[in-house]
Amino acid sequence: MDKPDCDRDMLFATYRHFGLLNRILSRWKWIYQNRIRPELEEGEKYTLLDVGFGGADILRYLDHWSKSDGFTIDMTGIETDPRALEYVQSQSWPENFHFKKAALSDLLDKGNTFDFVISNHLIHHLNKEEIHQLLSNSEKICKRKALFNDIERSDFAYFWFKILTIPFFKNSFISDDGLLSIKRSFTFDEMRQLLPMDWKIQRIRPYRLLLEYENSKH
Numbered sequence: 001m002d003k004p005d006c007d008r009d010m011l012f013a014t015y016r017h018f019g020l021l022n023r024i025l026s027r028w029k030w031i032y033q034n035r036i037r038p039e040l041e042e043g044e045k046y047t048l049l050d051v052g053f054g055g056a057d058i059l060r061y062l063d064h065w066s067k068s069d070g071f072t073i074d075m076t077g078i079e080t081d082p083r084a085l086e087y088v089q090s091q092s093w094p095e096n097f098h099f100k101k102a103a104l105s106d107l108l109d110k111g112n113t114f115d116f117v118i119s120n121h122l123i124h125h126l127n128k129e130e131i132h133q134l135l136s137n138s139e140k141i142c143k144r145k146a147l148f149n150d151i152e153r154s155d156f157a158y159f160w161f162k163i164l165t166i167p168f169f170k171n172s173f174i175s176d177d178g179l180l181s182i183k184r185s186f187t188f189d190e191m192r193q194l195l196p197m198d199w200k201i202q203r204i205r206p207y208r209l210l211l212e213y214e215n216s217k218h
Contacts, residue, residue, distance in 0.1 A: 016056030053077030157207035
């Protein structure tokens with residue numbers, strides 16, 4: 001799906017399927033309840049940035065959970081792939097959602113800041129230099145917490161993902177790209193060695209790595 005000439009219908013089907021797959025595997029409700037929700041106070045307004053929003057399903061879930069708890073979060077998603085922007089623009093969104101074709105560095109150059117900065121399955125697409133740049137920029141633009149959720153490479157994860165996805169996602173890139181993503185991803189020890197001093201890493205099931213930065217100034 002990263003290829004610029006890939007089939008548009010299959011790409012958009014992949015974006016749609018992200019919602020189901022991430023809800024089952026990516027543990028964002030746990031992350032919200034344990035990492036974001038404790039930071040929220042009644043009557044306050046917050047901002048959240050999703051770097052590489054894909055199908056924007058994570059933003060939609062976070063918006064639903066936070067509103068159910070009585071909180072207001074202004075949701076912004078950025079992507080460098082114009083096809084993702086085209087996909088989200090074909091749907092309806094609440095007024096507190098904003099989508100932009102931009103890189104994190106573009107927002108940083110404009111002086112933008114956000115209470116929370118998140119990403120899902122972005123890290124494994126980057127090389128080591130790009131990861132260091134992403135983490136550095138996230139520290140500068142984040143007022144409270146940065147939370148980057150990604151896959152942990154594992155032979156078992158590869159096997160089970162293949163078994164569970166091939167029969168059900170034949171008309172999208174979910175299975176092929178997911179297996180490639182598992183191969184590209186990092187182990188816990190590999191990722192820990194890449195992290196700057198102020199970042200924490202936690203392994204969460206199934207086969208997830210959560211990178212966390214907390215701004216001590218807030």
